[in-house]
Amino acid sequence: MKKTVFLLIMITLVFTTSSSAKRVRVFGDVIVTFVEENKEPVWIREDNKKPKYPSAMAIANLKGCAVISFDVNAKGRVENMKALKALPSRKIASEARIAIRKWNWVNLKSEGDATLESKIVRIDYCIGGSSTEESNKLCKQQSERQCK
Numbered sequence: 001m002k003k004t005v006f007l008l009i010m011i012t013l014v015f016t017t018s019s020s021a022k023r024v025r026v027f028g029d030v031i032v033t034f035v036e037e038n039k040e041p042v043w044i045r046e047d048n049k050k051p052k053y054p055s056a057m058a059i060a061n062l063k064g065c066a067v068i069s070f071d072v073n074a075k076g077r078v079e080n081m082k083a084l085k086a087l088p089s090r091k092i093a094s095e096a097r098i099a100i101r102k103w104n105w106v107n108l109k110s111e112g113d114a115t116l117e118s119k120i121v122r123i124d125y126c127i128g129g130s131s132t133e134e135s136n137k138l139c140k141q142q143s144e145r146q147c148k
Contacts, residue, residue: 027135028053028063028127030099031143035067035120042117043072043105051099053125057091063127064088065147066096067120074114076105084120085147096123122147 030050067085070078086093107114126139
């Protein structure tokens with residue numbers, strides 16, 4: 001009897017607690033900016049879709065920027081990736097590297113002319129605001145500041 005009453009109380013508490021928890025809507029944006037872009041690039045991204053905001057960073061309310069250097073080799077694969085800057089933590093650089101590894105590259109030259117090309121990219125992860133538009137505006141402002 002005592003076990004049954006205790007179990008009923010626990011179930012009631014769990015349902016009460018979970019039903020009273022509010023869902024908070026979080027707005028985030030990601031901006032990718034190529035730094036020191038070559039005037040005649042050999043490789044370009046196949047598509048310009050924004051990377052997704054990493055859920056672990058959103059849960060932690062983590063925002064910031066990372067500047068990553070890398071090479072696109074003659075086969076269109078990313079290599080020699082290095083974080084030049086990352087604020088406020090190395091987690092930002094880690095997520096930026098994950099995003100860059102997912103990109104596909106298209107050769108703008110003829111097949112025989114494909115060569116290694118060095119690139120530097122800045123990725124801004126922004127979170128905040130009360131709407132998508134406000135979050136985008138905040139991210140644009142962040143991307144115009146130095147990532148140091």
